[in-house]
Structure formats: C-alpha cells, structure tokens
Amino acid sequence: MGEPEVMRAVRITGHGGPEVLERAEVAVPAPRAGEVLVRVGAVALNNTDLWTREGAYGRQGDPEALSGWRGPIAFPRIQGADVAGRTVAVGDGVDTGLVGRRVVVDPAVYDGEGPDANPVGLMGSERDGGYAEYVTAPATRVHDVTDSPLTDDQLATLPTAYGTALGMIERGRLREGEAVLVSGASGGVGIALIQLARARGARVLAVSSGSKIDAVREAGAHDVLDRARDIAGQIRAAAPEGIDVALDVVAGQLVGDALPLLREGGRWVVAGALGGYDVAFDVRRLYLHNAQVIGSAMHTPAHFALLMDLARRGGIRPVVAATFPLDQAARAQEELARRVHVGKIVLHPWEESTAGARG
The missing domain is CATH 3.40.50.720 (NAD(P)-binding Rossmann-like Domain)
Known part of the structure; x- marks a missing residue:
C-alpha cells in the first residue's frame, strides 16, 4: 500500500492520570473489508478523552465504578475520536476513488445502519482512535470534505463537539x-x-x-x-x-x-x-x-451528515485554541483539564516536538 509498517501512537495502558498515556511504536493497522486507512492530519481533544482515561463514566448500578464510555475498556487503547486527514488505502469492497480524498471520520459506533441509529461506542474508546499517525475506519463513516475551505485543524474540531452540539439541537x-x-x-x-x-x-x-x-x-x-x-x-x-x-x-x-x-x-x-x-x-x-x-449522547448518522454539509460549505468557523505535537498528548490533556482556553485543542501526529504549544 506504500505506507510504512510501523507508526507512532499514544495510548492508555489503564485508568489514571496523564501518566497512563504512553508513547509507543505500533503496527500500522491494515484496513479490513469495508474499511479505509486514514493518514491523520489532525486530531482534536475532548472531555471524553479525560473521562475515558480516568474511567469516570461509572456503570449502571455503580456510578463510582471505573469505566469507559460504554463499559470496560480493552487496554492498551489508542485514544482520539476526532480525526481529519486523508485516505491512503482501502480494504476489500471499498471504492478506490476514496484514496487521496480529504476526509473527516464519524467516530461513533452505532447500533444499526439506519440514519437514526444510536451511538453505542466511540473511536478512541471502543476502538482505536487518532492519537496516531494512521487510523482505520468503516468506509460508511468517512466523509469526503476535499472541497471544504476549513483547515485540517478546524475539521478535526467538528466530530465530537459539533456532532454532540447538533445532536442536542436536533433532539431539543x-x-x-x-x-x-x-x-x-x-x-x-x-x-x-x-x-x-x-x-x-x-x-x-x-x-x-x-x-x-x-x-x-x-x-x-x-x-x-x-x-x-x-x-x-x-x-x-x-x-x-x-x-x-x-x-x-x-x-x-x-x-x-x-x-x-x-x-x-x-x-x-x-x-x-x-x-x-x-x-x-x-x-x-x-x-x-x-x-x-x-x-443526548453524541449524534446520529443523519445529524453527522448535516454537520458535514456545513463543513463543506464553510458554514461554521471552529475556534482552535492551541496545537501540540502528538508526543505531548499528556501535556495537551492537562491543558484541557485546566479549562482556561476557549475553543479546541488539537494534536498533530506528524509534527516533531518543539518547545511547546502554539495557540
């Protein structure tokens, strides 16, 4: 496929503080049938990254239990729900025309295939996410935004924050x-x-x-x-x-x-x-x-399609508060937890570490 066999990633090895985020070199995932491989251009942070890492979601009947978004997490887990990037390979049964296209990934794992399906899992929680140089995703959850005037950083802010917001507005x-x-x-x-x-x-x-x-x-x-x-x-x-x-x-x-x-x-x-x-x-x-x-938990496929239409038109202008290289993911999460910023914090998987964040 012309891509390297090994990639840099940051993953959690258990529940805890920022210290459980570890840098690792792992195999580049191969897209299975119906999947695509995305080279991650930018991945945005969300509160769910903190709460998944901390195990702060509780469980039904035990609100204090350490748990991920929808139950126990399979460790190690690469975090990161919000990915913008470019498709570089496809699995069996996927249109090869997607290769080279600029895309945003819908991070939800749904309970069905219909437009009103409910999210029951999340990339970065129930499956590996975008704190890495590459990530796989179902082709049906990859949206072509090649013509969007938004930057990769801006596009990466959309899936969880704007998807959640639009889901709330639609359900309300x-x-x-x-x-x-x-x-x-x-x-x-x-x-x-x-x-x-x-x-x-x-x-x-x-x-x-x-x-x-x-x-x-x-x-x-x-x-x-x-x-x-x-x-x-x-x-x-x-x-x-x-x-x-x-x-x-x-x-x-x-x-x-x-x-x-x-x-x-x-x-x-x-x-x-x-x-x-x-x-x-x-x-x-x-x-x-x-x-x-x-x-209201996240969005439906129909909500996300509406959001991607807005992204293609440039109908929204997301605010990026700061950017960090991938190997400073722990520092970026600490910055998110301080809640002093306005807008979103974004990681760049392909950027080499420098003195600090740019915001």
Missing part, C-alpha cells in the same frame, strides 16, 4: 426565534452550540465565567451570564418570559435552579455532567408545564 427541536440557554459555553461543545443555535436563528443566553465572557460573546451569544453569580436571577432578567430550550453540558445544581424557568412545553437537553451527575429538581415543574428532560 430548537426552532428559529426561540430562546436557548447554553451552559459550559466556553468549551468545545459550548462554542459549537452557540454557533449552531445562532445559525438556526435562536436567541442565545450563554453561561460562562468572568475571564471568558468576551470570547463567548464574540462566538455569537446574545447574552452572557456569569456562572459565579445567581444564574437563575440572570436568566429571569435576560429572558423574562422564560427559555424554550436548555442545552446543558453542566447539569448538577443548574438543573434544579433553572428548570422552573422553562416556558410551557420547554425542553432541557443534557449531554454532560461537568457540574455533577447527582441532580435534584421539583418534578412538578416538569409535568405541570409539559416540559421534557432529554438525554
């Missing part, structure tokens, strides 16, 4: 003219939610911290609420008639405080638990107002 049935609350607004998913909600014509109320408020406003939020102050009071002041949809990656106390501020028939969509998974709210505010609490 956000419509033009509605008022939407976005929590965790300075993170990768938060910035994506702001941009996508604005593009849909919604009025965006974003929750962030003092040092990031200007950047969140620049991303397109109409109103930015300081999470260090009384959030419910700020929502009432900014949207006296209430909010139609909450797009929430924080959960915790925010749900109990702000759920009563949903309008009739409002939807509260949860896709994360940065503020804590143990939630309490007044259930009367739910059923008396025909409100809904909706869980």
Whole structure:
C-alpha cells in the first residue's frame, strides 16, 4: 500500500492520570473489508478523552465504578475520536476513488445502519482512535470534505463537539426565534452550540465565567451570564418570559435552579455532567408545564451528515485554541483539564516536538 509498517501512537495502558498515556511504536493497522486507512492530519481533544482515561463514566448500578464510555475498556487503547486527514488505502469492497480524498471520520459506533441509529461506542474508546499517525475506519463513516475551505485543524474540531452540539439541537427541536440557554459555553461543545443555535436563528443566553465572557460573546451569544453569580436571577432578567430550550453540558445544581424557568412545553437537553451527575429538581415543574428532560449522547448518522454539509460549505468557523505535537498528548490533556482556553485543542501526529504549544 506504500505506507510504512510501523507508526507512532499514544495510548492508555489503564485508568489514571496523564501518566497512563504512553508513547509507543505500533503496527500500522491494515484496513479490513469495508474499511479505509486514514493518514491523520489532525486530531482534536475532548472531555471524553479525560473521562475515558480516568474511567469516570461509572456503570449502571455503580456510578463510582471505573469505566469507559460504554463499559470496560480493552487496554492498551489508542485514544482520539476526532480525526481529519486523508485516505491512503482501502480494504476489500471499498471504492478506490476514496484514496487521496480529504476526509473527516464519524467516530461513533452505532447500533444499526439506519440514519437514526444510536451511538453505542466511540473511536478512541471502543476502538482505536487518532492519537496516531494512521487510523482505520468503516468506509460508511468517512466523509469526503476535499472541497471544504476549513483547515485540517478546524475539521478535526467538528466530530465530537459539533456532532454532540447538533445532536442536542436536533433532539431539543430548537426552532428559529426561540430562546436557548447554553451552559459550559466556553468549551468545545459550548462554542459549537452557540454557533449552531445562532445559525438556526435562536436567541442565545450563554453561561460562562468572568475571564471568558468576551470570547463567548464574540462566538455569537446574545447574552452572557456569569456562572459565579445567581444564574437563575440572570436568566429571569435576560429572558423574562422564560427559555424554550436548555442545552446543558453542566447539569448538577443548574438543573434544579433553572428548570422552573422553562416556558410551557420547554425542553432541557443534557449531554454532560461537568457540574455533577447527582441532580435534584421539583418534578412538578416538569409535568405541570409539559416540559421534557432529554438525554443526548453524541449524534446520529443523519445529524453527522448535516454537520458535514456545513463543513463543506464553510458554514461554521471552529475556534482552535492551541496545537501540540502528538508526543505531548499528556501535556495537551492537562491543558484541557485546566479549562482556561476557549475553543479546541488539537494534536498533530506528524509534527516533531518543539518547545511547546502554539495557540
């Protein structure tokens, strides 16, 4: 196939801190029937990288258990869900016309083949991911973005953050003219939610911290609420008639405080638990107002196809906060965990290590 037999990769050998990330030289994976081999141009980091490494997802009936996204992880595991690159080889039964094309990989492992299939696994968790020079993927999950005006770095920010955001917006049935609350607004998913909600014509109320408020406003939020102050009071002041949809990656106390501020028939969509998974709210505010609490994990194939259409048109402009060479993956994850950046952190598998990150 003209590619090397060995590649550099970074993988986790067990659950723990950044020290469990190890550099390794491993065999370049061979694409099986129905798969393609992608030379990774850029791979973006996500909170799921941290939580998978830490085993922070818990298990049904045992919320404190060390676990990956959907159960035990097979170690060693190459992390990295968000890959942009170029197809360099194909397995049996795959159109050879894909070779040489610029692509983004849909990282989800689905429970079926239909457009509304549910994600039940994730590249970098249930299968090896893009913290490597090459990665394989099913040909059906590789999207040709050769003509996109976005850079590889920008394209790599899309799959998990923007896919999750679009899944939340679609499941929450956000419509033009509605008022939407976005929590965790300075993170990768938060910035994506702001941009996508604005593009849909919604009025965006974003929750962030003092040092990031200007950047969140620049991303397109109409109103930015300081999470260090009384959030419910700020929502009432900014949207006296209430909010139609909450797009929430924080959960915790925010749900109990702000759920009563949903309008009739409002939807509260949860896709994360940065503020804590143990939630309490007044259930009367739910059923008396025909409100809904909706869980949203990633996206469907149909959602991802919509996202790739946006990428080809350059209809979104992702924010890249910093880049690191692959061998500084542990440092990049530490930077992500500090949560001082706005936008996404990206690794370059083919870049040699230098003095530090560029951002």
